[in-house]
Amino acid sequence: MGRATVAIFGILLLVAGVACSSREADYGEKAEQASSELPDPVSVAIAITGEIESNPERAEEILEEHGMTEEAFDELMYRIAADPALREAYNAARGGSE
Numbered sequence: 001m002g003r004a005t006v007a008i009f010g011i012l013l014l015v016a017g018v019a020c021s022s023r024e025a026d027y028g029e030k031a032e033q034a035s036s037e038l039p040d041p042v043s044v045a046i047a048i049t050g051e052i053e054s055n056p057e058r059a060e061e062i063l064e065e066h067g068m069t070e071e072a073f074d075e076l077m078y079r080i081a082a083d084p085a086l087r088e089a090y091n092a093a094r095g096g097s098e
Contacts, residue, residue: 042089045076049094
């Protein structure tokens, strides 16, 4: 479990680091708008990330409940981080900006 938690939070930090920006925006409106238009990989990542943040000690179980391995989740997060549209949707849904 420790390895999974570290890997997941490492990916989250990667996405958050990529998302840092000096632009100011109304994140509440942007997140609300994006949540209704989330691409499927983003909605999956948001669901898993939220559950893991709420219960980090259950990280492996949460991944299993979503039919994912640690490696599959890592790949999903890297895919989101590498794609500007997915990254923007993910960050908007999480309340940040690119």
